[in-house]
Amino acid sequence: MTLHKHPRLIPLLLALLLITGCSQARFNPITTTPAPQPGLTPQRIILNLTQSPATSQAVTWRTNSIVTSPKAEIAKATGSPVFRTRAATVTARSESVTSNDSPLFFYHSATFKDLEPETLYAYRVGDGAHWSEWNQFRTAAAAPKPFSFVYFGDPQEEAGSMCARTFRIAYQKAPDAAFWHFVGDMVDNGDQDNEWQELFDAFGWIPRTTPFILLPGNHAYPDKRYVKGDAFKIFSLWRPQFTLPQNGPKGLEETAYFIDYQGVRFIMLNGNEKLQEQAEWLDTVLSNNPQPWTIAAIHQPIYSTGRKRNDHHRQELFVPVFDKYSVDLVLQGHEHNYARTQKLFNNQPATAPHRGTVYVTSVCGPKSYPANHRYDHLVETIGTGRQLFQVIRVDGNKLTYEAFDSAGNPYDRVELDK
Template identity: 45%
Template sequence: MKKKIIKHLILFAPLLHFYFPGLSQQTVEYKEPKFHTDWSKPTDYPDRIILNFGQNPSEEINITWRTSPEIDSAFVEIAKASGDPKFWQNKKTILANTEIFDASEIATAEVIAHYHSLEIKELEEETIYAYRVGDGERWSEWFQFETASTNPEKEFSFLYVGDAQNYILELWSRLIREGFKTAPEAKFFIHAGDLINSAHREQEWHEWFTAGGFIHSMIPSVPTPGNHEYRAKDSVEMVAKARSLSLQWNPQFTLPKNGPEGLEETVYYMDYQDTRIISLNSNKDLEIQAEWLEELLKNTEQKWIIVTYHHPMYSASSGRDNPTLREIWKPIFDKYKVDLALQGHDHSYARGRVSPGENILEGVNLLDQTGTVYVVSVSGGKMYEVGGDWTELGATKDRSGENIQLFQVITIKGDHLFFESRTAIGELYDSFELIKTENGPNKFIELRAKAIDEKIESDQN
């Protein structure tokens, strides 16, 4: 792959030099931006405003933001939104919780801030709310969000991305914004780990929040931690070869606290209409999570089960297999018929599945009986080559690709789940459909070829 890229640069260098005389072959390189040391420091004005759902998104929303430590008291003002610009006359003003974040002695963090958060409950279902945050004098703009419906059959979509991690502000920003442009009505955003590269580095977290901008403030995030969210925070941990969860993780996200003890806000679930969304932590305590997951799925009544975690059950790249994860978690996925597993880590794309039965032919379409569908995707600028054979591991890899930034739009409508993977410029890259059958395995329909053929035909006309 590297040889191919170098070969292409050599081929096109003369053309670049012809059209851009001031550009020599030696200067064809990428330069990362430099940030001022105070760029990521908090001020008296709210920043890093982010939404997370509670366990029940039809009536719960969690709001979190940051200020300088001079702001001791902070509030959320919230009201039902309307077309009337004076909707705020019916607002409620609620005092938020405030906690000190002191990482002044931690290298790469070196910051003191106040994080403010509020868990709002007893909201009305399927309702658009507007809110702003501030200290009573310095306020953010008004943002809007919508609560979930209690109608299990109501159609909804959400977005999913793999590792942002590297070149976050300069390259990941275009990806997340294209995702929002493509699916502006998405109800939440799953981030499958490695949101940043260095767990405690304040600048990278600021890049992540800046890249997403108002998207974080309007579409609730569902983050799961990757291995890069775990790093030694000081010399003591480095000597002991220990790793700590990013110091910023718990203060800056307010997630459901319904997971196993000791894994709060990294292992959790929420029920969005007829879909149970489960975040697992593939970095540690796999067996503890297995026990918790078994109990959770045993009592799950939702039609669809979607699980997200970082390290893939089936890897997209060579030499990155996770057999322990597969040994401990996969039997539970199989037993309780998990529909979809959304993963990251491998910086390439792969999509495949386990099949519990024989294929059946129905009309002109091949409707495949299928078990869990596994997806690995990457959204940032760091890329690996694809590799690895799933067949010897008991699964089928249906699609793979490399060197491409992707976001995914997933739509659930009754017994149908539609999956689309799109590039950073919005082009369709991969798609499929899952259909629920009564008491049997899902039916799987490969849509990618059909969708691309239709686009080609449309372009020709």
């Protein structure tokens, strides 16, 4: 309808506008409350485990606009809303970041310390005027105690369209998982903010309540074929987005580190650079390991099921250390297919007295490559063309590993005993 064809409607519309304006003036008196500023609303809130998950917890978020006093609040969660009155304030650190495809963003990071083990806490993040919702997390036990976590291979592509269902069914299958463990290639182009946005949208509120631990894959770096020397370094979006431990080799902060969680030492390796330094560091970290179980993770597999690639370098560097300390499990990604080995020692099926190490490669995104069968003499389960997630439960002397596809069907299973 166009007004010039209906001139008699014009006075009617003017009258309507006047009435609406008057009623707003009458029922919405001027207040001193500032208008909400979308640029100050916390986004992409994510919990990360610290080196001491029984007594501390890290959280990271970002805003579009600069925040003068970024902070978090925390209190023991109770069933009553009164918990809010007992909240303590923690000051956050901020940094500004830009990427290839996005304007300036401001990332904020806070670490809650001096927490009580095995306790449910509520927290929120913001600036005093613009707050997130209250979210909750539970601290770890201070000593070995049964728990589960979920391990995912590469999401990488079509996070919004195709990975969301995998994340959701994983959450339904193991809602009490202590944390989610990723092994790299979170997105295809780690310098593209729009891809990270798609991924965070697919995660929904899960990282606000289930802490994540993760390490970088090759897609968090520029392409090694074209970028060498000092220019080969992790994309600038990685570190600001997370608050991960910095107890690894120098220069690999928040990309190689270890965490002790209820009887398991988790070791994250960065398979992209400084491999020799990491092999030496790994030996040191494992030589002084009080935890009964050890689980290592690296993006690029030790026994590759990739079509063409089969890099022996990581095998030569890391297998002697894994063997020396009887690492129980190695979690990997990169190949966009699935493989789980037998227990191996010295690149062969383990025989007594050696305990052996199980190596797993998995994928959660829709991108699939055929599996190369060069290591079939070491492998128990191999396949491709499935979006998978793995629920791993550690309970005293038993570790139960179960892989499921994104329709919830069991795909693989193994039990390890101490």
